[in-house]
Amino acid sequence: MSPRRSVAAARDTREAIVKRAVDVASTDGLEGLSFGKLADGLQMSKAGVAGHFGSKEALQLAALEEAVAVFERRVWQPAAHHSPGLERLLATAQAWTEYLGGDCFPGGCFLTAAAAEFDGRPGPLRDALAANAKRWRWVLIQEVEAAAASGELPADTDPGQVAFELAALAAGANQDRQLHGDELAAPRALKAMRRVLSA
Amino acid sequence: MSPRRSVAAARDTREAIVKRAVDVASTDGLEGLSFGKLADGLQMSKAGVAGHFGSKEALQLAALEEAVAVFERRVWQPAAHHSPGLERLLATAQAWTEYLGGDCFPGGCFLTAAAAEFDGRPGPLRDALAANAKRWRWVLIQEVEAAAASGELPADTDPGQVAFELAALAAGANQDRQLHGDELAAPRALKAMRRVLSA
DNA sequence: CCTACCGATCGGTAGG
DNA sequence: CCTACCGATCGGTAGG
Numbered sequence: 045m046s047p048r049r050s051v052a053a054a055r056d057t058r059e060a061i062v063k064r065a066v067d068v069a070s071t072d073g074l075e076g077l078s079f080g081k082l083a084d085g086l087q088m089s090k091a092g093v094a095g096h097f098g099s100k101e102a103l104q105l106a107a108l109e110e111a112v113a114v115f116e117r118r119v120w121q122p123a124a125h126h127s128p129g130l131e132r133l134l135a136t137a138q139a140w141t142e143y144l145g146g147d148c149f150p151g152g153c154f155l156t157a158a159a160a161e162f163d164g165r166p167g168p169l170r171d172a173l174a175a176n177a178k179r180w181r182w183v184l185i186q187e188v189e190a191a192a193a194s195g196e197l198p199a200d201t202d203p204g205q206v207a208f209e210l211a212a213l214a215a216g217a218n219q220d221r222q223l224h225g226d227e228l229a230a231p232r233a234l235k236a237m238r239r240v241l242s243a
Numbered sequence: 244m245s246p247r248r249s250v251a252a253a254r255d256t257r258e259a260i261v262k263r264a265v266d267v268a269s270t271d272g273l274e275g276l277s278f279g280k281l282a283d284g285l286q287m288s289k290a291g292v293a294g295h296f297g298s299k300e301a302l303q304l305a306a307l308e309e310a311v312a313v314f315e316r317r318v319w320q321p322a323a324h325h326s327p328g329l330e331r332l333l334a335t336a337q338a339w340t341e342y343l344g345g346d347c348f349p350g351g352c353f354l355t356a357a358a359a360e361f362d363g364r365p366g367p368l369r370d371a372l373a374a375n376a377k378r379w380r381w382v383l384i385q386e387v388e389a390a391a392a393s394g395e396l397p398a399d400t401d402p403g404q405v406a407f408e409l410a411a412l413a414a415g416a417n418q419d420r421q422l423h424g425d426e427l428a429a430p431r432a433l434k435a436m437r438r439v440l441s442a
Numbered sequence: 443c444c445t446a447c448c449g450a451t452c453g454g455t456a457g458g
Numbered sequence: 459c460c461t462a463c464c465g466a467t468c469g470g471t472a473g474g
Contacts, residue, residue: 212415
């Protein structure tokens with residue numbers, strides 16, 4: 045009578061689809077996802093894939109959610125246990141540039157690529173990407189404010205400016221790494237981030 | 244007997260297609276281009292559009308070529324008549340951030356968006372985008388080297404590092420401007436570029 | 443989770 | 459530069 049086994053199996057299947065969708069979208073873009081191609085790669089029928097999500101947009105949102113979880117695990121979690129302020133900012137810079145220089149997704153940082161893809165197309169995906177980016181920016185600003193309040197950074201520090209520069213350096217490192225395979229990009233971004241945080 | 248009029252008309256038509264393709268691609272991506280959609284917007288038949296290019300990839304390459312020309316006209320040309328070295332770098336920073344804060348393309352900097360879209364897909368488009376980015380980076384590095392040689396920047400300046408930081412700040416400004424409509428992004432990038440160039 | 447199907451759109455071509 | 463067409467793939471659904 046228990047539906048447990050089939051429910052668990054369905055959950056596993058859905059997870060497998062989402063994981064593959066994240067990888068595909070990191071190289072082909074979120075719009076490049078299709079039920080048919082995912083089904084081929086997973087040895088499933090197209091309707092079997094589509095049934096887990098109902099619409100392409102729901103699949104794209106699920107892939108985005110998974111990518112956000114990966115980013116938090118790889119970038120924020122290693123820094124979170126450090127003391128607030130400058131120490132945590134430096135740990136974030138370290139984890140962030142390691143993430144950008146690594147091979148977490150085959151096509152580079154999913155969130156940067158998706159933001160570039162959807163920044164001109166209104167809708168739920170753009171909204172979710174913008175909200176996520178704002179939330180991450182807010183986290184950075186909080187840490188800069190803490191560093192300025194404790195005297196680790198000058199009292200007249202502009203937190204929005206500092207957070208902008210950190211995010212820009214990350215975006216630039218991702219671009220150089222992906223477009224040119226430049227292994228110097230991540231260390232260069234880390235060096236620049238440390239200078240931004242040493243004023 | 245002269246084919247002049249029809250040849251000129253064909254050239255004008257092709258130019259109109261390319262201009263529209265650049266605008267569409269700046270919001271929908273280069274892969275989002277299609278002969279059919281362009282034809283609808285231009286009141287033409289699909290085959291009439293396709294005939295000018297032969298393949299979708301040729302259309303995409305033509306749009307890229309046009310976007311490169313726009314970038315050079317808007318960013319490089321205003322700076323080119325300044326003296327080499329620091330003065331030209333500062334003029335470039337000014338023109339670059341004005342370009343990023345303006346409305347040159349409806350979806351923001353075409354080249355940044357296209358690079359993010361194709362950095363994981365081998366082929367002629369990726370090659371052209373990478374070559375263009377490298378060329379622009381080389382221009383920046385040349386100017387930084389000139390500034391270092393003349394003593395406007397410290398003798399131990401790392402030109403690749405400085406050029407990386409300038410490009411990253413531009414990419415970051417474009418992202419914030421497009422995703423959040425942030426009007427502070429371009430001035431923040433200019434401020435940071437000036438600091439990078441003031442060491 | 444499958445097979446089978448829907449209408450729409452895709453890139454591209456034939457023929458004029 | 460047009461009409462008309464090709465096979466392929468798209469997102470999505472019916473029915474089981």
